Amino acid sequence: MKRPEQFQHSRRALLGAALAMPFIGTARAQSYPSRNLRVIVPFAAGGPTDVLTRIAAERVSPALGQPLVVESRTGAGGNLAGEFVARSEADGHTLLVAGQAILAINKALYKKLNYDPATDFAFVGMLGVIANVLLVNPAAVPVNSMAELVALAKQKPGAISYGSNGAGSLTHLTTAILAHQAGVQLLHVPYQGAAPLMTDLIAGRIGMAFTATSAALPLVQSGQLRALAVTTGQRSRFAPNVPTLVESGFPTLNAPVWFGAVVRASTPAPVVSRLRAEFDTVIKSEGYSQALEKQFMEVMRVPPESSEQFLSAERALWSDAVKLTGVSLD
Known part of the structure; x- marks a missing residue:
């Protein structure tokens, strides 16, 4: 049994540790990034996700002062990449570029998933869309x-x-x-x-x-x-004479192929904020938009404060679609 003075000492130590935690997070943010950043892509090199990621990475790298190294981790419909980043160190040095599969579909599609897209990731920014x-x-x-x-x-x-x-x-x-x-x-x-x-x-x-x-x-x-x-909500600039599904009488089928960047949910808030700011600056730049156009891609901005609402709506849409098909994967 602890003596009163021992109890008081322990309580002061715990209180001090709790008060120090925000300062530890701030210190980490000030020294961030301290090494190369790994950007995990769930599909093979040379595909649309890989190309888009490299376009963004080469422009964000100078702002962060460290190289962004793109790495493919393929397999299981993107789940291997999703699980890898969900289990990575939560220090902002490992990012994942993912679309509907990892962030919205697979939770409903697979019987067992070793990560939860709704709780394991923090949204950084939307990199682009393809119609x-x-x-x-x-x-x-x-x-x-x-x-x-x-x-x-x-x-x-x-x-x-x-x-x-x-x-x-x-x-x-x-x-x-x-x-x-x-x-x-x-x-x-x-x-x-x-x-x-x-x-x-x-x-x-x-x-x-x-x-x-x-x-x-x-x-x-x-x-x-x-x-x-x-499948985009508005007509594609690359096919302006082709109507959208929304125009054609399917109001909920605003369903482009989108790609977003995320990190682990427990990454310190100042680090997440830094990443969001640097990615947002790049995504708003004219050079980035022009680079995407050469790949038949377009910019799509989802502000961080709207990201949870956007992702929740996407999960609901594709969960309902999975139920319609009756598909279930191991």
């Missing part, structure tokens, strides 16, 4: 608009096939929401990658599919495929 384009093969699906597509699908339930990047992928879930809201039945054909999907779409072995603007526009311009809609 997906709904393409049809005009020989297989002879329509010129979303209204005509819906009418044809109602006439022939289950006859129109669509390709996706796999069960539970963004393209699969977007089409599932579309079919549900339109009240039609479509035949899902999952693929292992975009290349075989596009080969079959061009050949007419499937009737329709969503794919990124960069891959879609050359095929539309050549007349091989027809664009019916884009």
